[in-house]
Amino acid sequence: MNQLMIFLGPPGAGKGTQAVTLCEERQLTQLSTGDMLRGHVKSGSDLGKQAKILMDKGELVPDDLIVAMVGSELEKYEANSIRILFDGFPRTTAQAEALDQLLAKHEAELETVLLLEVEEEELVQRLLGRAQEQGRSDDNEETIRNRMKVYSSQTQPLIAYYKGTGKLKRVNGLGSMEEVAQRIKITLS
Ligand code: AMP
Numbered sequence: 001m002n003q004l005m006i007f008l009g010p011p012g013a014g015k016g017t018q019a020v021t022l023c024e025e026r027q028l029t030q031l032s033t034g035d036m037l038r039g040h041v042k043s044g045s046d047l048g049k050q051a052k053i054l055m056d057k058g059e060l061v062p063d064d065l066i067v068a069m070v071g072s073e074l075e076k077y078e079a080n081s082i083r084i085l086f087d088g089f090p091r092t093t094a095q096a097e098a099l100d101q102l103l104a105k106h107e108a109e110l111e112t113v114l115l116l117e118v119e120e121e122e123l124v125q126r127l128l129g130r131a132q133e134q135g136r137s138d139d140n141e142e143t144i145r146n147r148m149k150v151y152s153s154q155t156q157p158l159i160a161y162y163k164g165t166g167k168l169k170r171v172n173g174l175g176s177m178e179e180v181a182q183r184i185k186i187t188l189s
Pocket of ligand 1: 034087091
């Protein structure tokens with residue numbers, strides 16, 4: 001059976017961490033466009049070279065490249081067995097519309113869009129902490145502030161987009177990993 005969900009929320013909200021737990025619980029595959037792009041950067045592919053410049057500035061990678069990447073991922077699934085949790089995708093209205101078209105093509109439907117909410121100052125502090133732990137090249141303060149701006153201007157409109165579908169569910173992302181995981185579980189039950 002298909003099951004498709006989206007994890008929406010600002011950078012540093014804990015989408016990646018919570019996605020791991022949720023995917024285990026529901027036998028979903030986590031599809032993180034950020035992780036896929038970092039894979040391309042690491043392998044030195046043309047896409048990786050193009051993406052790195054934008055990622056290091058906290059800018060978004062062009063929609064057509066992202067949509068092509070996700071589209072080819074969806075091709076790997078047999079009919080009626082697509083089980084995906086999208087993490088960090090879609091990030092723009094154009095990507096959300098393209099996802100609608102891809103899903104229509106695969107006769108699949110979104111079930112839930114989970115919005116993980118955390119206020120900006122807390123996010124910046126978390127991301128600065130992560131910078132020290134993981135050394136991600138886009139986790140410096142200037143890039144972090146820009147990623148927040150990009151989120152507000154380009155990704156936040158998706159909240160209204162999905163609210164309109166009746167599929168949006170909000171979860172407070174403040175607290176320990178376990179507390180947030182529990183809230184998600186209750187919200188989805
Ligand atoms: P993330 O790991 O999701 O925070 O993504 C890290 C960076 O990868 C972002 O700041 C963007 O530069 C790029 N990226 C990831 N996902 C997308 C997407 N869906 N659309 C455009 N750019 C993306």
